Each structure stands twice: as C-alpha cells, then as structure tokens.
Amino acid sequence: MLEMPEVITIARQMRAELVGKTVVSAHRESSPHKFVFYGCDRETFEARPTGGVVTDVSAGGKWVYATIGEHTLMFGDMGGRALYHETDATLPEKYHALLRFEDGSAFSITVQGWGFLRVEDSAAAMRHEHYGDRGLYTLSDDFTAAEWVRRLREFGSANGRSIKYFMISGPSVPGIGNSYLQDILYRGGIHPKRPVADISDAEAERLHAAIRLTLTAAIDLGGRDEERDLYGRRGGYARILGSRTRGKPCPECGALIEKTQYLGGAAYFCPLCQS
Template identity: 30%
Template sequence: MPELPEVETTRRGIEPHVAGRTLTAVTVREPRLRWPVDARVAELRDKRIVGLRRRAKYLLMDLGDLNLGIHLGMSGTLRVVPAETPLRKHDHIDLHLDSGRLLRFNDPRRFGALLYLTDALTHPLLANLGPEPLDQDFSGGWLYRRSRGRRVSVKSFIMDNATVVGVGNIYAQESLFLAGIHPSRPAGRISEARYQRLALAIRSVLAKAIEAGGTTLRDFTSADGQPGYFAQQLLVYGRAGEPCPQCAEPLRGGRHGQRSTVYCPRCQR
C-alpha cells in the first residue's frame, strides 16, 4: 500500500501539471471503487484547479468551491498522460485538462477512492485525523500527552491516524529502531524524553523517504514512471535474521498487530 511518502511523491510529481489548469470534463468508466463515485463528479465542467495538496494519504484537488479527494488505496496510481494515450486495464477515471492531457486514475484492486467533497476538513474521513508528522503541531510532547494511560503498544499507537497521520508499517518500524524503542512497549509507559526522540525519528525517516521519492513497493511507481529508491536505505524493515546495523545482533521478526515487525532485541527497549 502506498504510504505517506509515496502519496507526497505523487502529489509533487503531478501538481506542476494540474495546478492552474482548468478541469474541462471527467470520464468515469468504473464508479465502483472503495466507495461509489458520486454522480456529480462526472458532471464537473470548466473548473479551475487552484492547487493539489495532501492530507494524510488523501490528495485534495482544490476546485474553489469544492475538492476532489483522491485515495490510492492498495494499488492505485495517477499518471498525467496525453489525451490520445490508449487505455490500460483498470484505467477507471480520467480528469480532462485544458492542456490536452489527462490525469488518469488506475486501480486494479479498486480499494482507492475519488470523493466529491463540499467541505473537505469536516468530512468524516478527514475530520478526526491527527497532526501531519512534518508540521509544527506534531512533537514528542504531543505523543507523550496523548499516550498517558494507554496500554496499546507504541507501534500501534503511532500507526493510529488519530495520533499522527501517515506512519505506516514500514516507517513505524524504522522510526522505532532509530529511537531505540521496542515496538511492543506500552505507549503509556514511555517517557517524554523518549517520545521526543521518537518524534524526531519519525520526521527524519519520512523526510528522507519523501526526498528519495518514496519506498519501492510492488504496486507503486511515481508520477514520472520511476520507482522510489528509499527501500535501499531501510535499516530494519524486511531484514529479519540479518545483523543489526548498530550492534550486529540478529534482527528479530514476527507478527505484531497482524503486521510484520522487525526490531533489534538489544538496541530497542
């Protein structure tokens, strides 16, 4: 599944081609996505695209009086292509631009979404999200205060979008390793000082992933057709049994909250 860096990479790749353009029409070939595509989407005409921003894993296309919310789901991709580009299997939606190009949404598994949002920030899917991990509102103090009395594991805690958005399985493991925190430690039993280190680690890991173009995942390629390269820099994810890059102890792997987890039993406490 594309995580926050992949979605941000997609936004940065696409925005120069859509911001300031006019959305002239929308072709919906398959409305049966994760949620049915609102019939009003196909009726959109002559809408200026003010900009394209990201909230958590949602891309929000600002059309002035409304937003189109795009979620890539498990396998969705967006490409900017010439209007005459032949259709591929699973090309479900085309957003027609006045440049003569299309913003084409492809989603083999149909777990993605295209949402018609009259007020994006109050929509139930967006209203209760936590802070962005790279914004000033996110800090170790925020994590510490929110974690008090919580028995849930710290890994599950930071993967909760109500705590902070966009810290998926890959980046949770990497951040906890850098902060020296065991993934199964109860969130409410971690000091503020350690949460300060964790917040810094989350910022660092995500910023590097965005800069590198997103992690290479089987179902993701960036807007220009090139895969991301951050996977080459991962310290623990997918490396169970290999030596820890800090102490050489074999990294341990297992299931944690039904998700794979790799950690160092010596460096993470």
C-alpha cells in the same frame, strides 16, 4: 500503500503539472473493484469535476486534495498509482478514476488493494472526516518533543495499548502507516509491541527525532522505492526494515532482523536494538 512521503510527493507534482488545466471529461472505473469506495454514484462522480479548472493541489495525512472548480477530488488511504499522462499512449487499461484535460493530457488513479476516491463540494470536503489531519501533523512547528511526550503520556495513562497502535491506528499521527513505522521504531529503539505507558520521556524524545528524520529523508527522496510518483518513477527511499531485510544482520548490532504478525500486519524488528 501510499503514506505521507508518497502523498506529499504526488501532490507537489500534481500542483506543478495540473494547476490551470481544464477538465473536459471525468470517468469512473473502467474495471469494477469492490474495495474502491467513491461515496457517490457514477453520474455524480463524473459530472462534478467536468468543466472545472484545477486551482490547487495539497496533501494531508495519507490524502491528496485537488481543487477543481467548486469541487475537491479527494483520494487516499489507498494502494496503487496516481499517474499523469501527456498523451493517451500511456493510459492504463484499467483505472478507477480518469480526468481528461483540454490540452490532451490526462490524470488516472488505479487502486490496488483498497482505496477511497471522492469528489465533494469544496465546502463539504473541508468538513469531511478525512479532510486534512485529524491529529498532530508530524512535520509542523506544533510537533515539538514536548508536545509529543505530552500526547504519549495522555494516551498511555488511559489504556495499555502499544506504540504501534498509537501511531497507525490511533488518531494522533496521521500519515504514518505500517511501512514507515518499521524504520521509525527501529531508529527510536522501540519494539512495536511496547506499551505506550512503559515508554520513558527520554525514549519518547528519541522517537520524536526518529519520526522527523525518517519522514524528512523519505520526502526528500520522493518516497519509498516500492512506490511510484506521478510520472511512474520509483522513489529513492530504501527501508531499513521490511520483507527484504528479514533474516539479515541489523546494521547496528548484527543480530538477525525478525518478523512477527501484529495488529493486522507484519512487524519487523531487531531483537537487541529494540525493546
């Protein structure tokens, strides 16, 4: 799944590559997929961007927004590829969205697993529930240690849910999914099942630093090495914890990395460094 570092990388590349290009045709899926959610019929999806000029591309949370004429192409909460094609030679056989430009280049989206693709009137797009960040943007100036501690305290006082739930299922930290969560919690020394209410202020501040460190490093490296950028190149960020490190020694203490299933996904952790 694409998370914040991958989305930011792709949006930056799209902005550099696509702004100023005119869309001559738009196409919905060449291969139907029941877990791709468009929000409109084929005719509308294909008509809205056609004839428009790409004027901006931005990222928010796990979403990319491309302004095309009076409309916005939104895609996110997805696994798969978003690729630029200088010619038809590299077009995928199966895609779920394809934009062709007047200079002969193209842009395709191919969803793996599930994903959301929408083309909305730009004014309506800004009001859409998935537009921008619905929570505290973790790389903004507003994401201070004090504000992070305050939000944890507020959440923890209201229920007994875990830090994993708060970070990827709750509304407070958009852009972080299960992949980056593993390294963030490892660097913060927090077990994924730990109740938010049990996290001290000092631990919360350490977790704040871990979020900044992990996401900044991943963005600088173009995302995870399990995902690809706009040109099909793998990112350079290798996760500390994941399927490849399960059963291997922890880099800090040497204990073997463990795995458990929790809240609908895998959770990897060091039994000694995380509590």
